[in-house]
Amino acid sequence: MDKVQLPEHPIFNVVAEAAAELGVDAYVIGGFVRDLVLKRPSKDIDVVCVGDGIALATQVAMKLPNRPKVSIFKNFGTAMLRAGEWEVEFVGARKESYREHSRKPEVEQGSLNDDLHRRDFTINALGISLNTQNYGELIDAFEGVKDMRRQLIRTPLEPGITFSDDPLRMMRAIRFASQLGFDIDPDTFDAIIDNKERIKIVSQERITDELNKIILSPVPSYGFKLLFVSGLLHLIFPKMVELQGVETINGNSHKDNFYHTLQVLDNVAEVSDDLWLRWAAIMHDIAKPDTKRYSPKVGWTFHGHEDRGARMVPKLFRDLKLPLNEHMKFVQKLVRLHLRPIALVKESVTDSAIRRLLFETGDDIDALMKLCRADITSKNDTKVKRYLHNFDKVEKRLVEVEESDKLRNFQPVITGEIIMETFGLKPSKTVGELKEILTEAILEGKVKNEFDEAYAFLLEKGKELGLHQIHSSNN
Structure with missing residues (x-):
């Protein structure tokens, strides 16, 4: 021995x-x-x-x-x-x-x-x-x-019995293959296909634990392809399977959003081992099947898939028994905002647009930019390089505006309490409207987020709404 x-x-x-x-x-x-x-x-x-x-x-x-x-x-x-x-x-x-x-x-x-x-x-x-x-x-x-030398996942006993006895082992086989970059023995993989329905007796928590380990593997797309081909993905995450496929009308085809999603996931995995950023990659286009439309004039569109996808995130997290906490909110935010930096690339970048992105994203701006860079997938290398070059410009502007305006997680210096005190108001819609007007003015660059200038602007807007100053607020 x-x-x-x-x-x-x-x-x-x-x-x-x-x-x-x-x-x-x-x-x-x-x-x-x-x-x-x-x-x-x-x-x-x-x-x-x-x-x-x-x-x-x-x-x-x-x-x-x-x-x-x-x-x-x-x-x-x-x-x-x-x-x-x-x-x-x-x-x-x-x-x-x-x-x-x-x-x-x-x-x-x-x-x-x-x-x-x-x-x-x-x-x-x-x-x-x-x-x-x-x-x-x-x-x-x-x-x-x-088997390690052959880089092979194989069961010690007859695989059909192994997987029927404990169906979670099917997920584990794929997880080990994905973590180690191993193949699954053909007889073992066939047994996964034959026993896939048995996964229904396993708790969702145990399934998701293995799924998270697949997501955290070096090339997670490999694990997802094995889940897809085996039929397990259809049972444990059907919404993701709906992304698969290409439809063609009048010679116009859209890309296969399943394989695009896997490419985005792999791209994220190259730059971050953050599980939740990887989940954002998985879910960023999850609403495309529900928002897909065809128009003879413009071809295929997926209008509003980012907002629809963000609204889907809580239910998907509940179904998968993922935590309904700040991690879910982080994924939801990135799904909702994932097109915004790309829109900035396509048009002239205004300071106002940059301010809004910083304001809405806060400390998650770096994660969002990683996701957006990962989302640039094309067989045309020149196109990818051009987009990435434009992203460099956007990131440079983000740094410049952040340094000058300090807008990451910013709050207007004029609070709701100051507005109520100034005009003698109780909590109301009017207070919210004034706060919103002030926030918009700061984001548009019309007013600096400094007390004296912002307070003078507030008094002016209050007067326009027929409000009278009854108390002078000092910073």
Whole structure:
């Protein structure tokens, strides 16, 4: 058997000593071993012992210098502790059996061989012995190392049974392929296609967790293409599938918005690992199927898809069990504004337009510009270069206007309270109108966002509305 050099960390020797004292065999198993062979960083260690995993964790904690707290999960028969920056989980070797309508297995104690058989993929069915007689020996019952060399995702057992037993493994297969840039074995992929409907018994939270990992992979389009071809995407995110396809009328065709979206997502992934910016890329054109129109004079149009898309974002987030918090609002904002910088590129850039963009976007302007640059996709390289060059000009103007006017997240110096105090008003539509008029004047550059000038403008506009100053406000 091959030997594997474990990292220089005392935790492995401590586990080995504790296992020997308890008279049980222990092994590092699964993803940590995979990442060690692939030379990928990993700080999560899974230890399987042929015996009581919780007892082993307790023994290990007693032998470590700082006596870390052991978190015990009796329902699962697992325990976890932290050793510095390493997270170590302990479990007894087990075998599993599944019922048709649940992905929760019935579990009983088993051998190491039983435990390896229940693993999802060959690349995860690897172990390293922590036992005195063969410390560091690699256990590879299903040729997982060979599959890593071949860059292949394959199930240890018959794939149809593997995926029927636990349908989430179909998402995991695609996630690992996308993260590692591996192929999926043909028989394994066929089994995903055959079992795709089984994904319906998996909770949306678990599905979305895997989907987020696909989105965060180096080239996320690869994972989405596998989801699409397998039919899984149609079940877990049908709105995205609606983007696919090209319609032609009188020789006029629109582009395939599904593959355009994937290109935009990949472009964003090259410049940012922000999950929510990547979600904005996925959703930026999500309303195009609903807004698609054909006119003999102008061809295909998608008028208002940015506003319609922004209104769709909350429901899509709810359906996907994504957080309905500031992340959702960020995606919604970028979907709504994603055409604005492109419009600035097409026309002469006025300071007023720049001010409005800074005002509406606030601290998210940099993220918006990344999305807009990513949105320039064309087979015509000259056209792409021209647009990107124009974006350079827009970004330069954004910096200049921001430096002179400080409009990022700006608030008019005249507040609603000052307006009410000045004219003796209660909260009302009139107060809102005056505040809006003042904001517009500042954005148009007619008034500086400085108190004296803005207050004089307010008095003038109040007079036009028939309001009388009853209180003089001093800054």
